[in-house]
Amino acid sequence: MSASAAIEVRDVSKRFRIWREKPTSLKQRLLAGRSRAEDFWALRDVTFDVPSGSSFGLIGHNGSGKTTLLKVIAGILRPTTGSVRQRGRLAALLELGAGFHPELTGRENVYLNASFLGMSRRETDRVYDDIVGFAELEGFMETAVKFYSSGMLVRLGFAVAVHVDPDVLLVDEVLAVGDEAFQARCIERVQRFQREGRTIVLVTHALDQVRQLCDLAVMLDHGRVRAAGAPDDVVRDMRMAILRQDLAFAHEEGSKEVEIDSAALLVGDDPLGGPLAPGDVLTIQVDLRANEPVDDPVVSFALHDAANRFVVGGDTASSGVPLGRLEGKRRVRFHVGPLPFVAGRYWVTIGVHSRDNRHAYHVQDQRYAFSVESAEGGREQVFVPVRAEVSDP
Ligand SMILES: Nc1ncnc2c1ncn2[C@@H]1O[C@H](COP(=O)(O)OP(=O)(O)O)[C@@H](O)[C@H]1O
Ligand SMILES: [Mg+2]
Known part of the structure; x- marks a missing residue:
């Protein structure tokens, strides 16, 4: 393994076997015969180095394989093919509560976890108070973690x-x-680790965090490395990919478990009266209605110019405002801009889909439109800051 690498990932592929057991009634089951296994490749031929002392951002759509890759690096999952080499003590913070034993207290879990990570009891004694303090859990350490939020x-x-x-x-x-x-x-703390020369691999939806914190980044797309290199470049590619995904489901109608009740284009809190001027912030307001409870729907939008070229898009997941379990009504607002658009007419596509983007609940394809009056400097394609917020209507 090269002296400068903390982690070497070489041609790693990971296959999951998925058992299809859809049929529910006895008759269906008899007709369907044995349940079928299907192969699913969560990672395909993934190769990269994480240089020692670097901060490495890992991004990609939901289901692209980020968590699987971290688990392979951490040695929790074995790759189907390929190899991972890693040097030094590794601590992984993978998913909520992973590594915690629900019946044990906070204190017991700290000692258990630390021992998994190679810390002796005495070493753990020394940092115990700092751990409790950092976690702000004074008073909860004798409680079983199954009662933790x-x-x-x-x-x-x-x-x-x-x-x-x-x-x-x-x-x-x-x-x-x-x-x-x-x-x-x-x-x-991550920044302190950076100064101390430790190696960090960070998976996040917050693309700006990757640009601010990381030295290098990789984007996964359906288990493959789609882009790698400078965070600015990889984040730009990621933003492009988000847009293309919006287009991929633009022609579906959707299954309507969640519906777009209404949508409006606003400036400030006022409905759009006339054309926008460059520098204005456009607000796209989407009122949702869940016809049944739906977990983690994602609302996205895309703007296309009159020539049907994609201009800008965004979604609640990548903006870091998860909708959680949606029951009844919810309002989502995207604040798009300031707009450096060229003059002309623009079309707005709005969609609600599942977190993994495979299922469209409701898509309104280029249903709304607005105009921009005039702009300086007719740039071909621009990226516009997007902020999203969720509230009751
Ligand atoms: N244990 C598993 N069995 C079957 N499929 C899995 C398993 N773990 C993850 N997957 C699938 O592998 C893909 C990648 O998942 P994951 O690594 O969690 O993606 P990400 O973290 O990028 O959202 C997803 O389609 C997911 O459903
Ligand atoms: Mg994940």
């Missing part, structure tokens, strides 16, 4: 991971959980 679990997991003196830290999407103060402390 998700925020408490994340805080404890992160606190343990950063206090076991790891050479390599893997972090899967947890920086998006917890309150802002805790997130800020996590980021501060």
Whole structure:
């Protein structure tokens, strides 16, 4: 293994076997015969190095294989083919509560976890108070973690991971959980690790975080490396890919478990009266109605110009505003701009789909339109900042 690499991933593929057991009634089951196994490749020929001391961002759509890859690096999953080599003590913060035993107390879990990571009891004694303090769980350490909220679990997991003196830290999407103060402390800790020359692999939906924190990035797309290199470039490719996915389902009608009740284009809080001027912020307001409870739907939008060229898009998941379990009504607003668009007419596509983007609940393809009056500098394609918010209508 090369001296400069903390992690070497070589031609890694990972196959899952999925058992199809759809038929429910006895008759169906008899007709269907034995349940079938299907192969699914969550990772395909993945190769890259994580240089020692670097901060490495791993991005990609939901289901692209990020968590699977982290588990392979952490040695929790064995690759079907290929190999991973890694040097130094590795601490991984993978998913909510992973590595915690629900029946054990917070204190017992800290000692258990630390021992898995190669810490002796005495070493753990020394950092125990810091762990509790960082997690802000004073008063809860004698409680079984099954009574913890998700925020408490994340805080404890992160606190343990950063206090076991790891050479390599893997972090899967947890920086998006917890309150802002805790997130800020996590980021501060990641930055301290960077200064100390430790290696960090960060999976996140917050693309700007990747640009700010990472030296290198890789984008996975359906289990394959789609882009690798400087974070700015990889993030740009990711944003392009998000847009293309929007287009991929643009012609579907959707199954309507969640419907777009209504949508409106606003400036500030006012309906759009006339053309927009360059520099305006366009608000796309989407009122949703769930006809049945749906977990984690994602709302996305795309703007196309009059020549049907994609201009900008975004979605609630990549904007970091998950909808959670949707029951009844919900309002989503995308604030798009300031708009550096060229003058002309633009079309808005709005969609609601499943988190993995495979299932469209409702898509309104280029149903809404607006105009821009005039603009300086007619750039061909621009990226516009997008902020999303969710509230009751
Ligand atoms: N244990 C498993 N068995 C079958 N399929 C799995 C398993 N774990 C993950 N997958 C599938 O592999 C794909 C990649 O999943 P994952 O690595 O969790 O993606 P990401 O973290 O990028 O969202 C998904 O389609 C997921 O459904
Ligand atoms: Mg994941």
